[in-house]
Amino acid sequence: xxxxxxxxxxxxxxxxxxxxxxxxxxxxxxxxxxxxxxxxxxxxxxxxxxxxxxxxxxxxxxxxxxxxxxxxxxxxxxxxxxxxxxxxxxxxxxxxxxxxxxxxxxxxxxxxxxxxxxxxxxxxxxxxxxxxxxxxxxxxxxxxxxxxxxxxxxxxxxxxxxxxxxxxxxxxxxxxxxxxxxxxxx
Amino acid sequence: xxxxxxxxxxxxxxxxxxxxxxxxxxxxxxxxxxxxxxxxxxxxxxxxxxxxxxxxxxxxxxxxxxxxxxxxxxxxxxxxxxxxxxxxxxxxxxxxxxxxxxxxxxxxxxxxxxxxxxxxxxxxxxxxxxxxxxxxxxxxxxxxxxxxxxxxxxxxxxxxxxxxxxxxxxxxxxxxxxxxxxxxxxxxxxxxxxxxxxxxxxxxxxxxxxxxxxxxxxxxxxxxxxxxxxxxxxxxxxxxxxxxxxxxxxxxxxxxxxxxxxxxxxxxxxxxxxxxxxxxxxxxxxxxxxxxxxxxxxxxxxxxxxxxxxxxxxxxxxxxxxxxxxxxxxxxxxxxxxxxxxxxxxxxxxxxxxxxxxxxxxxxxxxxxxxxxxxxxxxxxxxxxxxxxxxxxxxxxxxxxxxxxxxxxxxxxxxxxxxxxxxxxxxxxxxxxxxxxxxxxxxxxxxxxxxxxxxxxxxxxxxxxxxxxxxxxxxxxxxxxxxxxxxxxxxxxxxxxxxxxxxxxxxxxxxxxxxxxxxxxxxxxxxxxxxxxxxxxxxxxxxxxxxxxxxxxxxxxxxxxxxxxxxxxxxxxxxxxxxxxxxxxxxxxxxxxxxxxxxxxxxxxxxxxxxxxxxxxxxxxxxxxxxxxxxxxxxxxxxxxxxxxxxx
Amino acid sequence: xxxxxxxxxxxxxxxxxxxxxxxxxxxxxxxxxxxxxxxxxxxxxxxxxxxxxxxxxxxxxxxxxxxxxxxxxxxxxxxxxxxxxxxxxxxxxxxxxxxxxxxxxxxxx
Numbered sequence: 043x044x045x046x047x048x049x050x051x052x053x054x055x056x057x058x059x060x061x062x063x064x065x066x067x068x069x070x071x072x073x074x075x076x077x078x079x080x081x082x083x084x085x086x087x088x089x090x091x092x093x094x095x096x097x098x099x100x101x102x103x104x105x106x107x108x109x110x111x112x113x114x115x116x117x118x119x120x121x122x123x124x125x126x127x128x129x130x131x132x133x134x135x136x137x138x139x140x141x142x143x144x145x146x147x148x149x150x151x152x153x154x155x156x157x158x159x160x161x162x163x164x165x166x167x168x169x170x171x172x173x174x175x176x177x178x179x180x181x182x183x184x185x186x187x188x189x190x191x192x193x194x195x196x197x198x199x200x201x202x203x204x205x206x207x208x209x210x211x212x213x214x215x216x217x218x219x220x221x222x223x224x225x226x227x228x
Numbered sequence: 229x230x231x232x233x234x235x236x237x238x239x240x241x242x243x244x245x246x247x248x249x250x251x252x253x254x255x256x257x258x259x260x261x262x263x264x265x266x267x268x269x270x271x272x273x274x275x276x277x278x279x280x281x282x283x284x285x286x287x288x289x290x291x292x293x294x295x296x297x298x299x300x301x302x303x304x305x306x307x308x309x310x311x312x313x314x315x316x317x318x319x320x321x322x323x324x325x326x327x328x329x330x331x332x333x334x335x336x337x338x339x340x341x342x343x344x345x346x347x348x349x350x351x352x353x354x355x356x357x358x359x360x361x362x363x364x365x366x367x368x369x370x371x372x373x374x375x376x377x378x379x380x381x382x383x384x385x386x387x388x389x390x391x392x393x394x395x396x397x398x399x400x401x402x403x404x405x406x407x408x409x410x411x412x413x414x415x416x417x418x419x420x421x422x423x424x425x426x427x428x429x430x431x432x433x434x435x436x437x438x439x440x441x442x443x444x445x446x447x448x449x450x451x452x453x454x455x456x457x458x459x460x461x462x463x464x465x466x467x468x469x470x471x472x473x474x475x476x477x478x479x480x481x482x483x484x485x486x487x488x489x490x491x492x493x494x495x496x497x498x499x500x501x502x503x504x505x506x507x508x509x510x511x512x513x514x515x516x517x518x519x520x521x522x523x524x525x526x527x528x529x530x531x532x533x534x535x536x537x538x539x540x541x542x543x544x545x546x547x548x549x550x551x552x553x554x555x556x557x558x559x560x561x562x563x564x565x566x567x568x569x570x571x572x573x574x575x576x577x578x579x580x581x582x583x584x585x586x587x588x589x590x591x592x593x594x595x596x597x598x599x600x601x602x603x604x605x606x607x608x609x610x611x612x613x614x615x616x617x618x619x620x621x622x623x624x625x626x627x628x629x630x631x632x633x634x635x636x637x638x639x640x641x642x643x644x645x646x647x648x649x650x651x652x653x654x655x656x657x658x659x660x661x662x663x664x665x666x667x668x669x670x671x672x673x674x675x676x677x678x679x680x681x682x683x684x685x686x687x688x689x690x691x692x693x694x695x696x697x698x699x700x701x702x703x704x705x706x707x708x709x710x711x712x713x714x715x716x717x718x719x720x721x722x723x724x725x726x727x728x729x730x731x732x733x734x735x736x737x738x739x740x741x742x743x744x745x746x747x748x749x750x751x752x753x754x755x756x757x758x759x760x761x762x763x764x765x766x767x768x769x770x771x772x773x774x775x776x777x778x779x780x781x782x783x784x785x786x787x788x789x790x791x792x793x794x795x796x797x798x799x800x801x802x803x804x805x806x807x808x809x810x811x812x813x814x815x816x817x818x819x820x821x822x823x824x825x826x827x828x829x830x831x832x833x834x835x836x837x838x839x840x841x842x843x844x845x846x847x848x849x850x851x852x853x854x855x856x857x858x859x860x861x862x863x864x865x866x867x868x869x870x871x872x873x874x875x876x
Numbered sequence: 877x878x879x880x881x882x883x884x885x886x887x888x889x890x891x892x893x894x895x896x897x898x899x900x901x902x903x904x905x906x907x908x909x910x911x912x913x914x915x916x917x918x919x920x921x922x923x924x925x926x927x928x929x930x931x932x933x934x935x936x937x938x939x940x941x942x943x944x945x946x947x948x949x950x951x952x953x954x955x956x957x958x959x960x961x962x963x964x965x966x967x968x969x970x971x972x973x974x975x976x977x978x979x980x981x982x983x984x985x
């Protein structure tokens with residue numbers, strides 16, 4: 043069992059690193075999908091079957107496909123992206139490493155959470171998660187539909203071509219006006 | 229009972245309605261309509277008060293017992309609660325009115341005299357462009373005064389107390405275009421506030437020891453307090469009374485308050501508002517009766533005030549200022565009565581004083597009106613042939629205040645003198661001196677105004693002087709009748725009466741039943757005879773000096789030294805100026821030069837400069853570079869994490 | 877059922893914690909490392925998932941389904957966020973013809 047964990051862990055870390063390092067966005071997307079699949083494997087190891095399925099459907103099936111669509115739609119698959127300067131990249135890696143060190147330092151004395159008795163191995167099944175979702179968390183669940191509605195409306199509004207162009211035009215003129223104003227002040 | 233509740237609520241509601249309506253419609257109401265409306269409101273309020281009075285159990289009980297009953301019916305106090313007002317924690321202050329003998333008496337005075345003065349004002353103010361504002365403020369004043377006297381707890385009284393102070397300020401400064409009047413209004417306001425601080429502190433103390441401010445509960449629990457506490461509380465309440473009733477050392481605002489229109493002087497600064505202090509002490513007589521030291525303080529404050537101001541009154545030349553000093557002096561006499569524990573005598577004098585002082589002020593107003601604004605009595609004279617009604621009514625008022633037997637002032641002043649005599653003959657001599665001085669300056673005023681020959685500009689008597697219109701003289705006549713017969717409200721045993729007013733008031737104020745007259749009838753007759761004899765002698769003296777005056781009095785500057793000191797009001801204003809104003813100015817100048825210039829200004833300007841520099845520094849960080857922002861965010865997160873993890 | 881429990885407990889909780897820390901740090905370094913906005917969005921998704929993993933691990937070890945419900949909600953929010961984020965990205969590409977994050981420095985106005 044533990045070997046399975048190590049396998050999945052290695053896959054997810056390596057693919058995550060590849061997401062960051064890949065030159066082409068499509069490669070990044072593919073390796074992210076691999077990473078998500080290995081995380082689904084972790085879920086199954088934890089007997090969270092419902093989450094594992096939802097994870098695969100939502101992330102791999104919907105979100106990542108959406109990313110791919112956008113990349114192809116905008117024709118971004120040219121690895122012409124200008125690199126950041128070397129010092130920024132070193133700083134970025136250093137910051138990430140520092141953050142990891144801090145987090146690890148936080149748990150160096152163990153997590154300190156006593157595991158209570160009375161295990162129930164079935165909590166990850168649809169039955170128990172659904173029970174919890176539709177009793178204790180019914181109101182947030184219903185409210186999340188409002189969130190989706192606003193996200194849809196927001197995406198449509200942002201995607202509308204004419205009106206956005208108009209908005210940008212006015213924005214540009216406002217920007218110019220501001221520039222002028224600043225000149226006058228100076 | 230329901231009827232009583234309704235009537236009680238209506239009494240203050242009418243003036244409030246009038247005030248609001250006249251204030252809103254002040255540009256629409258033309259001519260006399262504002263005055264008519266305001267007067268109607270007060271008259272309606274008076275009618276309600278009168279019906280309440282007639283329905284009051286005590287009155288009926290006194291009637292049915294043929295006015296002989298010594299202990300009238302119980303349950304003479306009605307509390308009419310309109311709604312809960314302040315209800316926090318242990319503090320419960322309902323918006324409630326207390327209807328008993330004391331408040332009914334004051335209500336009748338306020339609305340009765342108030343309606344007469346409103347009526348008079350229609351005539352007096354009809355040329356003024358802001359007449360509607362005037363009537364609105366006058367109505368508002370009546371409303372506040374009614375709150376003051378009808379309130380069932382100290383807080384209600386305090387609200388009315390502040391309300392009348394505000395209206396007094398507004399009305400003194402009514403002709404605000406003259407800076408001196410504004411100054412007078414401000415002076416009145418500040419002086420009143422000094423007293424109010426004492427009042428509020430007294431209330432706070434009272435609440436902290438008793439946990440209630442309702443009159444009935446406070447009076448019931450008064451006996452549980454220690455003497456020191458009760459002395460402290462009563463002294464603080466007395467400070468409030470000093471401010472409102474213009475006693476030493478806060479009396480100087482009242483003479484200056486004569487800057488307002490004459491009806492205002494009559495209503496606020498003679499008949500009603502200034503008696504609020506007396507009312508407060510009578511209302512809480514149960515407290516004051518337990519504090520002998522406070523009573524002594526009241527007694528001597530009143531005595532010194534009345535002597536001092538009566539002496540100033542002798543040398544005043546402004547007709548209204550004479551009356552103002554007379555008011556302060558008479559209020560001092562009332563405080564003497566309060567200090568002696570003669571609460572009913574004080575209330576009786578409040579009532580009669582309201583009658584004749586309102587009459588005198590309105591008469592003075594009529595004279596001023598007749599002479600087209602002249603207020604200096606040295607430039608008057610010989611008016612009795614021209615303004616007959618004013619002359620006769622003014623004469624009645626003067627006789628009443630001087631204490632000629634048969635007039636109302638005689639009975640009420642006599643009651644105070646008797647109480648003083650009973651305490652100590654020297655007190656009697658002192659109060660006697662006050663009455664004689666009163667008599668002297670009042671007759672000086674009368675003679676200089678109405679007798680002799682006209683001394684003003686224009687030389688011919690009555691070339692332009694004229695009698696006032698009927699709307700002004702009718703109130704004068706009514707008040708004259710009241711001044712004549714007001715004494716019979718409380719006719720003493722000596723003249724075959726039964727002191728009905730005293731028995732009536734007994735039901736409301738605990739202190740009154742403790743009053744006992746133990747002088748023999750012979751003593752009373754003798755004392756009274758001496759009083760009357762001296763008064764008559766004083767009148768003769770005044771006639772001798774001023775009766776046929778044809779020349780102008782000298783200016784105050786040319787008087788002998790001592791008289792000049794008195795004419796300058798004992799230099800009390802100057803004393804206050806050097807005691808309080810000068811140090812205050814010194815402090816504010818130094819605070820300005822040191823505190824403001826050297827500390828505050830550099831701080832202000834320095835903080836501005838620092839902000840500006842910091843802003844210039846910080847704007848470099850807003851580069852618009854996303855990566856830089858993200859980097860900063862991560863660094864911040866690391867710092868926060870380290871801090872929260874390792875600082876525990 | 878017992879073998880399921882033993883199976884879950886075979887892998888200590890600390891392992892999952894360290895793994896999710898590593899994934900989170902990689903995601904964060906990626907956000908700082910790259911200039912391509914779409915990669916940055918993907919790194920954000922990675923960070924979301926490391927948190928999800930952590931929550932699920934705690935939930936399973938505690939036998940408390942609430943943690944898994946939270947994960948569910950995080951997925952919902954992530955889906956909405958990606959929708960809007962990609963829409964913004966499309967608009968950005970359309971207007972400034974680039975997905976370089978440094979092109980967004982005009983936002984300071």
